[in-house]
Amino acid sequence: MNARLPFRFLLVTDRKIGGGNWIDKIAIAVESGVPAVQLREKDLSSEELLRTASQLAEKLKSHPVHLFVNSDVEIAKALGWNLHLSESKISHISSARKILGGKMWIGASTHSLDQARSAQAQGADYLLFGPVFETPSKKQFGSPQGLAKLEEVAHQVSIPVFAVGGITPERALECRKNGAYGVAVISAILGASDIAAAVSAFQREVI
Secondary structure (H helix, E strand, O other): OOOOOOOOEEEEOOOOOOOOOHHHHHHHHHHOOOOEEEEOOOOOOHHHHHHHHHHHHHHOOOOOOEEEEEOOHHHHHHHOOEEEEOHHHHHHHHHHHHHHOOOOOEEEEEOOHHHHHHHHHHOOOEEEEOOOOOOHHHHHHOOOOHHHHHHHHHHHOOOOEEEEOOOOHHHHHHHHHOOOOEEEEOHHHHOOOOHHHHHHHHHHHHO
16 A cells, blocks of 8 residues: 555554553553554464454444554454564565555564665555664664664655654654654553553644
8 A cells, every 4th residue: 555644653552561451551542542553462373363453453443543463464364454564574565465455554663774675665655663762662672773863764765654662752753853754652652641641642742
């Protein structure tokens, strides 16, 4: 799908953050204005991920939200969801496109300019780039990339780039000023004591 993305704010799930019923928390975030959700629960089996995705879809069925599943093209096809691929699966973008057709978005996580260029060449519709700032959820990907690297990547590719990693509302504005099309958020929403207020804060800075 080549149409410009109609959202600049993406919630990435992590059921281990914040405690409580995490699907209910996602529902609150969507009800409060989050326009897109990426189901990213990498430790689940395909069967568990499908079951979880189905539960999430049922919970959100009355809300206009764009849904993405991480890395499992068969689940994306079965549920009619969009797809997000990790940096290790960038080479799968073109084959995923053949399976999903042209109506679904396919994004990719990237951690370097070379990966960003490769994902674009493969046909990705958008990129997540980071970690831009220090964050526990992205420690495995090395030191923070910083705003200068974000700006370089955003200006070297022609598809939307979402900043990820340690994003707060204030930092979201910085990222937008440095070329990011939007931001992807995990703990700043799911770990917030007031999810609705956190979503509103992001909306003021990003949308």
